[in-house]
Amino acid sequence: MAQKNIPDIVIGRLPIYLRSLQRMEDEGRQVTSSQELGERLGISAAQIRKDLSQFGEFGKQGTGYNIEFLSKKIRDILNVERVWEVALVGAGDIGSALARYNGFNQRGFLIKLIFDNDPRKIGSRIGEFTILDATRMAAEIQRAGVQVAMVSVPAAHAQGVADQLVEAGIKAILNYAPVNLNVPAGVRVQHIDPVVHLQRMTYYLD
Amino acid sequence: MAQKNIPDIVIGRLPIYLRSLQRMEDEGRQVTSSQELGERLGISAAQIRKDLSQFGEFGKQGTGYNIEFLSKKIRDILNVERVWEVALVGAGDIGSALARYNGFNQRGFLIKLIFDNDPRKIGSRIGEFTILDATRMAAEIQRAGVQVAMVSVPAAHAQGVADQLVEAGIKAILNYAPVNLNVPAGVRVQHIDPVVHLQRMTYYLD
DNA sequence: TAGATTGTTAATCGATTAACAATC
DNA sequence: TAGATTGTTAATCGATTAACAATC
Structure with missing residues (x-):
């Protein structure tokens, strides 16, 4: 529309x-x-x-x-009168909290795939989902036809992950890593960095 | 400055x-x-x-x-060439993830107080901190002189918590509850709602 | 009808950009 | 010196607000 x-x-x-x-x-x-x-x-x-x-x-x-x-x-x-399937990359503290957050399902976003590159995490479960090997990320995302991803990996890996996601056909990225992501035109990015929000307020405090 | x-x-x-x-x-x-x-x-x-x-x-x-x-x-x-102490209200999934997130300490924000109103959580620990009874919130915040708070309680409780925080002298609130908070002039609020960010992107997708 | 509130226009306000003299 | 890049001004662009006719 x-x-x-x-x-x-x-x-x-x-x-x-x-x-x-x-x-x-x-x-x-x-x-x-x-x-x-x-x-x-x-x-x-x-x-x-x-x-x-x-x-x-x-x-x-x-x-x-x-x-x-x-x-x-x-x-x-x-465009939210439908369910959007979401891929989640990074199953650390933030990623795990996101995976368990009910607010997504309730409001039309369904986490469908979760990836991590840590061998100790791969194969284990968060709720109903099994953590998949990040090396299979592009393939799985393409197979599932997912267009939306959330990134909660360490800052140093975020741009690399974003590049792979774009390659795999992702069109919207919600980035929790504290780093700016550069993506081609046609891909949307939103950043969530709590420290940035806090710093924006401390300016006004004494 | x-x-x-x-x-x-x-x-x-x-x-x-x-x-x-x-x-x-x-x-x-x-x-x-x-x-x-x-x-x-x-x-x-x-x-x-x-x-x-x-x-x-x-x-x-x-x-x-x-x-x-x-x-x-x-x-x-x-104003971030100093450490800002932070109170965290709500020790659910999001609150717990925030409490464990290293990015705050690294960038000058120190979570000092954690509150919840669930008797099963009160007294238990997240990392080095003991979860305090939310009924003591105002008193503890005033005693510690904390000016910054993060709110990760259910939407229905968020405005009430915000009112108490303002009463206790909090001047900056980072709100994770999916609801707009109304606060008096002189108090800053920032909102983080991942669904809002996602919905802002789906407009552009098909 | 009287009161309330929309959708829209025009005016105002503010933010971004282009351009360039200054100068490292 | 020649090249690069700042800080700033003026022009442009875009967003917000005020006001009001239309009408429920």
Whole structure:
């Protein structure tokens, strides 16, 4: 559903809107407004309406947005009205926590393959999955047709792993290694480095 | 060192620059340029120079930037030339992984207190730390004078925990719960939700 | 109807980039 | 010196906000 040229910064806000809408649904709410959503999220009402208007007209003057309807629309836009299978590379502390995290299944991401290069880990299990030998990574990913990967290997190995993933056809990488990954155009990367987030806040502290 | 009014978006890039510089140091490099740094990070050289110029003149025409010197300057700016003690709330899978993650100590963040509200966990240990009773959270945080916290509790409890943390004097919260936190002005919040990052990428996939 | 809220336009605001003199 | 790269200015580009007609 990637129509016109929507700014990436708008795409980046949609999952935030979605998460908040789903929470409202859980609370049993039926209707919300750009103002209420904005207050919850610390975003201006005008911005929310502008963002949504890029994709269509989802609200009703005078009443606002039907939560279930808008939620569904945003899931359509984001392409998450389906299950995405995910490959996880690196079964250390972070990788293991990711493998056990229920939030992925609940929200449409299914970890399908887990790799590590440590002989002591290969063959052992995390939950229902057997840790596979990283040397078989490209082959297994291609065979399964997985497009999304998470990387939780040491920084020194991350770029090499990313190169292999790209080679194997991965199109989206969520990188937990504290290093910038360079990938070709057409492959998306998102970085999660808690220290970067912390350092961004300490600037304001004394 | 929070001088003029530096845009927060600039502050947000500094930890990225710093991480890359520290990697170059590890590689034994002495000097870099805005161009090289930009290529590594996918940021324009002009932007990097502009960002840095907000804080002073750190380079030399014709040669570029001394890596060790610039690295030190950025750490000064970000206020990370010191160790920040951190309180961790929630000792589930994510919290436990965070508690064991070495990257924090290595980069100046020391987890000092760990809390949970599960009687089966209270008193048990993660590494060198004993999990404390969450009912003592405010008191212990105040006593220790900790200003930074990480929250890895279920979504339903996160806002309540945040309120208590603010009450206890916490000024910066790194939130792993998949919910937006509302805090008063003067308290900083950063959110890490892997699903949000994944959903931001699936928009571009088919 | 009166009140509320949308979708959209135009104005404002802020961030990025291009270009270049200064100079190492 | 010639070549390279900074710091900075001005121009461009893009994002946010304010305002309001439309209408539920």
